[in-house]
Amino acid sequence: MLDKRMQDAFNSQINWELYSGYIYLSMASKFADLGMSGGQNWMTVQYQEELAHARIMFSYVLTRGGRVLLEAIEKPEAEWPNGLAMFEEALAHEEGVTARIHDMATLALELKDHATYNFLQWFIAEQVEEEETAMDWVSKFKMAGDHPAGLYQLDKELGARTYAPPTPLVEIDAAGG
Numbered sequence: 001m002l003d004k005r006m007q008d009a010f011n012s013q014i015n016w017e018l019y020s021g022y023i024y025l026s027m028a029s030k031f032a033d034l035g036m037s038g039g040q041n042w043m044t045v046q047y048q049e050e051l052a053h054a055r056i057m058f059s060y061v062l063t064r065g066g067r068v069l070l071e072a073i074e075k076p077e078a079e080w081p082n083g084l085a086m087f088e089e090a091l092a093h094e095e096g097v098t099a100r101i102h103d104m105a106t107l108a109l110e111l112k113d114h115a116t117y118n119f120l121q122w123f124i125a126e127q128v129e130e131e132e133t134a135m136d137w138v139s140k141f142k143m144a145g146d147h148p149a150g151l152y153q154l155d156k157e158l159g160a161r162t163y164a165p166p167t168p169l170v171e172i173d174a175a176g177g
């Protein structure tokens, strides 16, 4: 059975993952507004990943006999001047998410909840990737600057991303949710 404090942390993080998805969906809309369909695609895939993160945590809480309680999702920003600003915000946001996941792992250790500590390792590794990817796009957008040819090339690269459900979610779905 999940400790009440751990359950509260999961419920808060499930909300935060959905909020993350909402931010990226808003960025997808802004990329569309800028005429960059590749950026729109990339952000839509990112949105799907965040929803997957929420579902993986949702399933874990249930597995541990906990109760998922959903909260209101904060309204995301809607306007950014360009792709660089969006990826800079994505990076800052992901750094915040990393800090939250680390706090959860610390709480799990305090509670001697080693199963949760183990469960969170996937998310800790995932956050390393999330930050690395955002940093990568920030530097690429900085290199492209205002050059249309560079931005066109970047948009093509962003358009190549496809969504694949993360392994833990594939397992959850195979087990029937």
Ligand SMILES: [Fe+2]
Pocket (backbone or CB within 6 Å): 017, 020, 049, 050, 053, 097
């Ligand atoms: Fe996430």
Ligand SMILES: [Fe+2]
Pocket (backbone or CB within 6 Å): 020, 050, 094, 097, 130
């Ligand atoms: Fe993320």
